[in-house]
Amino acid sequence: MLSEFLQFLFSGLTVGAIYGLIGLGFAVIYNASHVINFAQGEFVMIGGMATVFLMAAGLPMPLAVVLAIAGAALVGWLLARIGIETARGAGVVGLIIITIGASILLRGLAQVVWDRNFHPLPPISGDAPIHVFGATLLPQSLWIGAALIAIMAALRFFFDHTRTGKAMQAAAIDPLAAQLMGIDIRRLVRLSFVLSAALGALAGVLVAPITMTYANVGVMLGLKGFAAAIVGGLGNPLGAIAGGLVVGIAEAMTAGYLSSAWKDVVAFVIILFVLLFLPNGLFGRAEVHRA
């Protein structure tokens, strides 16, 4: 009983941490620009796929990972520069459609430039499972957890102690005032896309050893990350991570105790529930009526 529960919990926490990382990317971009980036899942895909193909080209894994993340960051910058800045005044619906277009475009490019196959990535430190009260835990899960904590600490430092980070926070609270204070909003928007692309790509590298990676891997992961961000209260970075864990655990428990077939429904039922009954997210701070 306990071992079973623990097993589900571990897998829920692992996948939830990934959702949280992706959700964090949504929150960072939303705070800087009030854009929901529907191409967020494609950053995850780029992270995984680029690493696979760079390693296949003979690069050592650490270098491949760094290059893959840098590549995703570049794509993020291009998306902000071409997709978002040139379409100011497109309105919420317009911006949603632009990022959806970017998402389809990137997936199509990935299928042509790389391929349509599933690819594994080696885990960071072997795959000998660790036994805990009869449940098994993959070392990769620990790496994912460690990465999540490290990133939270780094972001906290960035937002609280660096000039740029503080500027981003100010801009999130009141863009107009921030602009009047001489903060360059455009630069912040680009930076937020770069940062969240890098976060997404890292999530893609971390999750690939568990789920494999492929050109369309970002579709569901992106939506789940969005779910995490909304459950946590859109624009609340810590909430996004907590939201990711909530969605991940709910999914794992459904898969474990009911049927794995229905696990994807859970995430969306949670989203609808939160949207309709807790419009501020589970952890507050949202502007449902400021569209």
Next chain:
Amino acid sequence: MTFLRVTGLTKSFGGVRAVDGVDFTVRANDVFSIIGPNGAGKTTLFNLLSGLIAPDAGAVILDGEDVTGLPAHQLATRGLSRSFQNLQVFFNMTALENVMVGNHRHTARRFLPCLLGLPSVRDSERRTRVFAEELMHYVGLERYIHAQAAAMPYGALKRLEIARALATRPRILLLDEPAAGLNPAETAHMDALIRRIAEDGITVLLVEHDMHLVWSVSDHILVLNHGRVLAEGGAREIRANPQVVEAYLGHRARER
């Protein structure tokens, strides 16, 4: 004759009482102005009266009927309409269509006849169009009848909002800073327009910062400060009231 009676109207936002137990009565066919410094609660009061937000306490009696907490579109049916301080023009339409929307409650707007394009709908559309054109003339916007709203200058949009509100056939019209941002010529035109609306039998509630306009058109003035009624009376009384001068007019008078 009392047309609008407000008693104990109260609304708080996050612990701050934006409108705090406000009482007043408006006589039919008066121009009734509400003045006060920024943040005094004027816009909140207007939003309460026009049904965009619901009050925490108090009552609004319109022509003998309790309309407290009714949503905006039902108040429009009962003859109350308004313009907005920050323009809320329908920029996705022509100027004339904007005014036609105002007439919505008086059109043949049932779904099936509209879907089938029945003659009754076409007749109603023709009447609505003629009425809207008349209103465009009434507010002096005849040359913008076929213009896209998005292409019109600011001063014209202010009058367009009034024409649109008049198209609801209101008995009472709430004007939220109609002269804000207008040049002196446009303000003079607005002054005349407000007088004409009142002469035509529509009660006017006016929030305005342009004091020349307020002194000129008002039959009665209410001064709000910190969400409460500070003073009330005719223009002469208000100008002579030392409290009002201190709270609101004082620093302006000194500036000038």
Next chain:
Amino acid sequence: MSNQLLQRHGGLALLAAIIAAGPLFLDNGFHYNVAILAGLNAIVCIGLNLLIGHAGQISLGHAGFFALGAYASAILPERFGFHPLGALLTGALLVGLLAFAIARPILRLRGHYLAMATLGMGIIVSIVLDQKVDLTGGPDGMVVGDLTLFGQALRGNLAWYWLVGALLFVTTWMALNLVHSPVGRALKAVHGSELAAAAMGVDVFHYKVLVFVLSAVLAAIAGSLFAHYNGFVTPDEASFIHSIQLVTMVVLGGMASIAGSIVGAVALTLLPQLLADFHDYEMIVFGAILMGTMILLPTGVVPTLAARIRERLA
């Protein structure tokens, strides 16, 4: 006024002429197939455009309504002995009721939140269709029987062409009536400013629900016809990507333009066929069109062209 009426009737006459002349240019089954699918997509897009373009409410889940209509026509005659026409109407009614039920909570949301809620709704539909294997055949899909009208099974491309063409014409006519009526103006007012619309006596929420239900019912009817025509349905009809394709057609053709919906539907139904030899590039082209239209022609192809022509004439 007369000018506008002339435009409306001129447009309808043009559409009728194009539909009537179609068979002169359609050479083979493949051509008819594309034309019929384009017509069905156009019917969905006209409804969706009333929702997105006129009323300004986004939906990323309309493929769900399309698929529910399709499955109603697949399941009800097969399992419950419905007449196909009865199944179509029942499907439309049930989808209308479902849309009405979810519209009430969902349409209180705006912008991103509405996008997410409709998206979630569509995905839930597709997963349910995927998992209810005993009823829907699961991911393998299910075979759909013929549509019978007046005791006759509707078979052959030409018969289907005329049916879809006639329905497209009627849908267009009704949509144009609606757009040029107080209802259409109220929808545009909701889009322009909800505050002002309410202050002008427009019951904002009523109109949002109305147009949501209307667009869902149109999608369901088109879905039913698609199921019969195709003879086969799969849960893919409800997929997120299908919802996006529908939105792309609306955006490309032009927001708040009925003619644009038809043009967008035809163009994007045709495009994959033209790109058949470059199948690998289909998604790239789709994505690029979506981004490019929104950035370069934010009002869509038809309204942009119309504005250009008007400028020339003026």
